[in-house]
Amino acid sequence: MSDYNASRKKNKGNSTLDAYFQKKRRTQEDNTSSPIATQNQNENESSPSAPNTTAPTRERVTQFDINSLSYDPGLRKRISDYHPDDQDAVRRAYIQRTVVQPRDHDFQQRFVGGGMRRFNPDWYDAYKTWLECSIAKEAAFCFVCYLFRDDIGAMDGDGHDTFVSKGFKGWNRPHAFSKHVGAINSVHNRCMEKYNALIDPQTSIQNVLSPVTPQARKDYQTRLVASLDCLRYLLLQGMAIRGHDESENSFNQGNFRELLKWYAKRKKKVAKVVLKNAPEIIK
Structure with missing residues (x-):
């Protein structure tokens, strides 16, 4: 008698558990097939924010004729x-x-x-x-x-x-x-x-x-290359570029200006476009 009751109780528990999941599946199927769910699904599919939505683009001229x-x-x-x-x-x-x-x-x-x-x-x-x-x-x-x-x-x-x-x-x-x-x-x-x-x-x-002569373009290129060379050296050494007083009357115009003047005094081509007293230095 006790074995029968235990078996009945076990089968009852299984049937109750199966009924629960069957009821849950039916509820999900009903919600999916309901008009409201179908409408929400259609709205999501046609929504502009849907990931599959792509904006129209102008066609490229692949073979231009x-x-x-x-x-x-x-x-x-x-x-x-x-x-x-x-x-x-x-x-x-x-x-x-x-x-x-x-x-x-x-x-x-x-x-x-x-x-x-x-x-x-x-x-x-x-x-x-x-x-x-x-x-x-x-x-x-x-x-x-x-x-x-x-x-x-x-x-x-x-x-x-x-x-x-x-x-x-x-x-x-x-x-x-x-x-x-x-x-x-x-x-x-x-x-x-x-x-x-x-x-x-x-x-x-x-x-x-603003017309620019070929010579002016050449002078500009010379001045630019010399300036970049000096800046590159200062950056590699981790040195400051600006000085406390960069005016014309300053005895120390900062690392960049002083290095550029030092460089120009050793390059006549650079001195012509960088230094104001270039003719005196070139002589």
């Missing part, structure tokens, strides 16, 4: 639509093609300003570096603003998008071309500056305002 670019100014894709690593290559490709200025095209007449008017090819002569005309849209565009307007941060709606994306068709207002050029710091002139710097770095505004 100049012939793949649209020739007509009215059909071009904006420079900002290209991958950042390809934008300069696209600019150079368009510069290689030069400005689009068709002269033999029979430009369409439109009723503008009280009369029938059309684009005048003679306008190219006045604005030969940037004025373009689209045959597809029968509209005028600005070449340099197309290339660099997005690069300088100009926003749409500032008036310059007319010459970049929309196209200018006010043939009764040719003075709008001069207005588009604007003052010295206008969007157009800033784009022109970038255009000139890209095709010829020597024509950049920094070099125009």
Whole structure:
């Protein structure tokens, strides 16, 4: 009798334990299959913060072909639509093609300003570096603003998008071309500056305002190399660079200045660009 009771008690315990886990599994399955759980799962899958979500990126131009670019100014894709690593290559490709200025095209007449008017090819002569005309849209565009307007941060709606994306068709207002050029710091002139710097770095505004002769560049390089040599020695020795009094009348201008003067007195080429009394020392 005692063996029977013990066996019954053991089986009862097992059945109770099995029932507990079966009940727990059913509860988990019900929660998983419930509409709320399904909705939360769908929200997690479509959430922008999900780890599998990736932001769209601009496609790289893997095999850049100049012939793949649209020739007509009215059909071009904006420079900002290209991958950042390809934008300069696209600019150079368009510069290689030069400005689009068709002269033999029979430009369409439109009723503008009280009369029938059309684009005048003679306008190219006045604005030969940037004025373009689209045959597809029968509209005028600005070449340099197309290339660099997005690069300088100009926003749409500032008036310059007319010459970049929309196209200018006010043939009764040719003075709008001069207005588009604007003052010295206008969007157009800033784009022109970038255009000139890209095709010829020597024509950049920094070099125009501060011309440097080849000899001045050579002297600068000599002075720079000598200064770096002295600084390298002081750093390797763990010595201080500056002095307490580095004025011209000081008897000790600090380790760097004193070492540079000592070095210059033994190198005539360095003395010419470092010391004020270089002619006396060279003699």
